[in-house]
Amino acid sequence: MHYEVAGDDLVWAGAAASDLKNELKRLGICPEVIRKTAVAMYEAEINMVIHADGGSIDVDISPDSILVTLKDNGVGIPDIEKAMIEGYSTASEEVRDMGFGAGMGLPNIKRCADVLKITSEIGVGTTVEIQVNI
DSSP: OEEEEETTOTTTTTHHHHHHHHHHHHTTOOHHHHHHHHHHHHHHHHHHHHHHSEEEEEEEEOSSEEEEEEEEOSSOOSOHHHHTSTTOOOOOHHHHHTTOOSSOHHHHHHHHOSEEEEEEETTTEEEEEEEEEO
């Protein structure tokens, strides 16, 4: 499955995660796996919209796992370790006023993922790989 995500469009942010959730239900995947995958993908998708002006998401479903790969061409994450701290956020006041940017996205992704890999290069972009085992 492939999704293109528009940046700065919080109205449609989360649409790809919702679509994947419905597809996983259709495939008869365990509800707990669906929940973990949908939450992780939603958080990553929101981050992509808020911080990176969108990007692309690819999802591979195998008998053993679901792999979600998100790639953006944003500014990059200068300190991934710091970004993983609950409550740390670089979101704008405007985004925070809308109820986003509380600094829980990456920690929530980590809690839901069986494997999480984040690579980022300043000025180039970020790739987030989320694996949830079935």
